[in-house]
Amino acid sequence: MSKLSSFRFLxxxxxxxxxxxxxxxxxPSILAESAILMNARTGGVIFEKNADVRRAPASxxxxxxxxxxxxxxxxxxxxxxxxxxxxxxxxxxxxxxGERLLSGELMREMMxxxxxxxxxxxxxxxxxxxLKFADRMNEKAKELGCRRTHFSNPxxxxxxxxxxxxxxxxxxxxxxxxxxxxxNLVNHQKSVIHWKSPSxxxxxxxxxxxxxxxxxxxxxxKTGWTNAAKGCVAASAKRGKVELIAVVxxxxxxxxxxxxxxxxxxxxxxxxxxxTIVEDKPVTSDSKRMPNVKKPGTAAxxxxxxxxxxxxxxxxxxxxxxxxxSTPETQQPKSNQPAATSTPAEKTNAETTSGIAxxxxxxxxxxxxxxxxxxxxxxVPRNSGVRMPVxxxxxx
Numbered sequence: 001m002s003k004l005s006s007f008r009f010l011x012x013x014x015x016x017x018x019x020x021x022x023x024x025x026x027x028p029s030i031l032a033e034s035a036i037l038m039n040a041r042t043g044g045v046i047f048e049k050n051a052d053v054r055r056a057p058a059s060x061x062x063x064x065x066x067x068x069x070x071x072x073x074x075x076x077x078x079x080x081x082x083x084x085x086x087x088x089x090x091x092x093x094x095x096x097x098g099e100r101l102l103s104g105e106l107m108r109e110m111m112x113x114x115x116x117x118x119x120x121x122x123x124x125x126x127x128x129x130x131l132k133f134a135d136r137m138n139e140k141a142k143e144l145g146c147r148r149t150h151f152s153n154p155x156x157x158x159x160x161x162x163x164x165x166x167x168x169x170x171x172x173x174x175x176x177x178x179x180x181x182x183x184n185l186v187n188h189q190k191s192v193i194h195w196k197s198p199s200x201x202x203x204x205x206x207x208x209x210x211x212x213x214x215x216x217x218x219x220x221x222k223t224g225w226t227n228a229a230k231g232c233v234a235a236s237a238k239r240g241k242v243e244l245i246a247v248v249x250x251x252x253x254x255x256x257x258x259x260x261x262x263x264x265x266x267x268x269x270x271x272x273x274x275x276t277i278v279e280d281k282p283v284t285s286d287s288k289r290m291p292n293v294k295k296p297g298t299a300a301x302x303x304x305x306x307x308x309x310x311x312x313x314x315x316x317x318x319x320x321x322x323x324x325x326s327t328p329e330t331q332q333p334k335s336n337q338p339a340a341t342s343t344p345a346e347k348t349n350a351e352t353t354s355g356i357a358x359x360x361x362x363x364x365x366x367x368x369x370x371x372x373x374x375x376x377x378x379x380v381p382r383n384s385g386v387r388m389p390v391x392x393x394x395x396x
Contacts, residue, residue, distance in 0.1 A: 024270045024271055025266055025267045025271075026267075027047065027267065027277045027279070028047065028260075028263035028264055028266070028267045029263075030248070030260045030263065030264070030279070031251065031252065031256050031259075031260055032049075032231070032249060032250055032251040032256065032257065032260045033050060033053070033055070033230075033249065033250035034049060034050040034051060034053055034055055034166040034247075034250060035047070035048070035049045035050075035051070035166055035246070035247065035248045035249070035260060035264060036049070036051040036166040036167055036169075036170045036246070036247050037244060037245070037246050037265070037267070037268050038170045038174060038244065038245045038246075038247075039243070039244060039245075039268075039273045039274070040174050040177055040236065040238075040243040040244060040245045041241075041243055041273075042273075043174060044273075044274065044276075045170075045276055046244070046267070046268050046271065046274065046275055046276060046277070047264060047267060047268070047276075047277045047278075047279070048166070048167070048276075048277075048278050048279070049166075049278075049279040050166070051165060051166040051167040051170075052148060052165050052166075052167055053166075054148055054163045054164070054165055055163065055164065055166070055229060055232075055249040055250055056156075056158055056162065056163060056226060056228040056229035057149075057156055057162070057163065057164040057169060057224065057229060057232065057249070058156045058158075058224030058225055058226045058228075058229035058232045059114040059155065059156040059222060059223065059225070059226075059232070060156065060164070060169050060222055060233075060234050060247075060249075061151060061153070061154065061155060061156030061162070061164075061224070062110050062114065062119055062155065062156060062222060063111075063169075063172050063173055063176050063222050063234065064137050064140060064141065064151065064176075065110065065119050065122055065123065065133075065137070065155070066107050066110065066111055066122075066176065066182060066185065067140075067172075067175070067176045067179060067182055068133070068136055068137065068140060069103055069107055069122045069126050070107070070179055070181050070182055071179075072126055073103050073125070073126055074104075074181075075102065075103060075104030075107070075181060076102055076103065076104060077102065077103040077125070078100055078101075078102060078103075079100065079101055079102070079103050079106060079121050079125040080098070080099075080100050080121075081095045081096065081097055081098065081099045081100070081117075081121050082097055082120075082121070082124055083097035084120065084124075085097075085117050085121045085124060086117060087117075088116045088117040088120050088155070089116060089157070090114070090115070090116045090117075091115050091116055091117025091118070092109070092113050092115050092203070092205075093109060093117060093118060093193065093203055095117055095118075095121070099195060099197060099201075100195070100196040100197040101121070101193070101194075101195050101196055102194075102196055103122065103125070104181075104185075105193050105194055105195075106118040106121055106122055107122065107185055108185050108188065108191055108193065108205065109191075109193050109205050110122065111185050111186050111222060112185075112186075112188055112191060112205045112206065112207045112208070112209075113205050113206065113207070113208060114208060114222075114223065114224070116155040116156075116157065119154040119155040120154060120155065122154060123153075123154035130153055130154060133154055134151050134152050134154070137151040137154070138150060138151055141172070144168075144171050144172060144175050145171060146164070146168035146171055146172065147168070148163075148164065148165045148167075148168055149164040149165065149169075150163055150164075151164075156224060156226065156229075157226065158226050158227070158228040158229070165249075166247045166248075166249050169234055169247045169249070170234070170245055170247045173220075173221055173222075173234045173236065173245050173247065174245055176221070177220065177221065177245070183219065183220065186209075186219070186220035186221045186222065186236075187212065187219045188205075188212075189207050189212050189213055190205065190206050190207070191204075191205045192204055193205050208223045209221070209222070209223050209233070209235070211233075211235050211237075211258055211261060215235075215237060215262060215265065216237070216239070217237040217238050217239040217269075218235065218236070218237045219236055219237060219238055220234075220235070220236040221234040221235060221236050221245070222234045223257070225254070229249070230250045230251055230252060230253075231248070231250070231251030231252065231253060231254055231256060231257035232247075232248060232249045232251070232257060233246075233247070233248050233251075233257045233258060233261050234246070235247075235248075235258075235261040235262075235264075235265065237265050242268075242269060242272060242273040243273075244265055244268040244269065244273060246260075246261045246264035246265050246268070248260045248261050248264070
């Protein structure tokens, strides 16, 4: 009888210790302008902050580019590099026109180091052109229920009609992570990229996703950075049967996006991947990241010509003030000047604005401007290249 009592005592003690070792954390304080935490299996939202506000998605765009290529071409299609793709800014592979690589090699580099040239090669070989590929991206986004997303290019460099939200990016991420090949591509810390032709060429790639090496259970997904988007990350982690996806958009710097993602994941695991907390803070004029654009499929009354080079000047358009105390934002007339070229950042998605630029205050400036790329708040040089944004309004 005493042995049975001792056994029961030990059993109860063990249960007590285990149950109290899982600490439920307080709701996280997120510094980024927008964020969301989602249960990858159920799609349930655990935490959100301004999750439906339009943001420039930067290289989170490449999640859609990657999954479309996987679903249409797989990993072993042979892709030819065009001169335009080779000249795209922030292309670390330094490809040359006429070279050939397997689709899987291009996608791995695109997802690990965010190579913009690789994204262009993928788009051109899957659909024939960037415009046609962008149409497929938008069709897929609609299929996934992304109601506030419109893509204009495969890489995420800033363009007027290229936008999304934290919620839509989380939906895309959750869908992508259901694909085993996608999961494998985004879970590499280091890899060697091989060319098909010339077969002697290789490149050592290293991920920009710092959480893969530092966070318990991390298994993806994608980072992003442009001057308009600021710091972005779609992070995923799995512990036991719980898998979470955290999306952070418009963090002020390189490190804050990872710190916010970690806080979100920590909180999600502490509550077992369940529950809902909404922290929607008012969007000030300083945090407005996109112009007041029409919904996809709706034409504006007087739309200025779109394209990589503005066709001519147009009359300034005055926006309504955000509040009674705010000053109206105006759109400047477009210029016929060609876009300026500038230098590539090392392993980032920083960009040069060309033709149409979206400022950090939300105004639309047109003309020729050159923005210094920033990685970890440090300006870095980059070589001359082709910017390749596709400026096409929704429905055009």
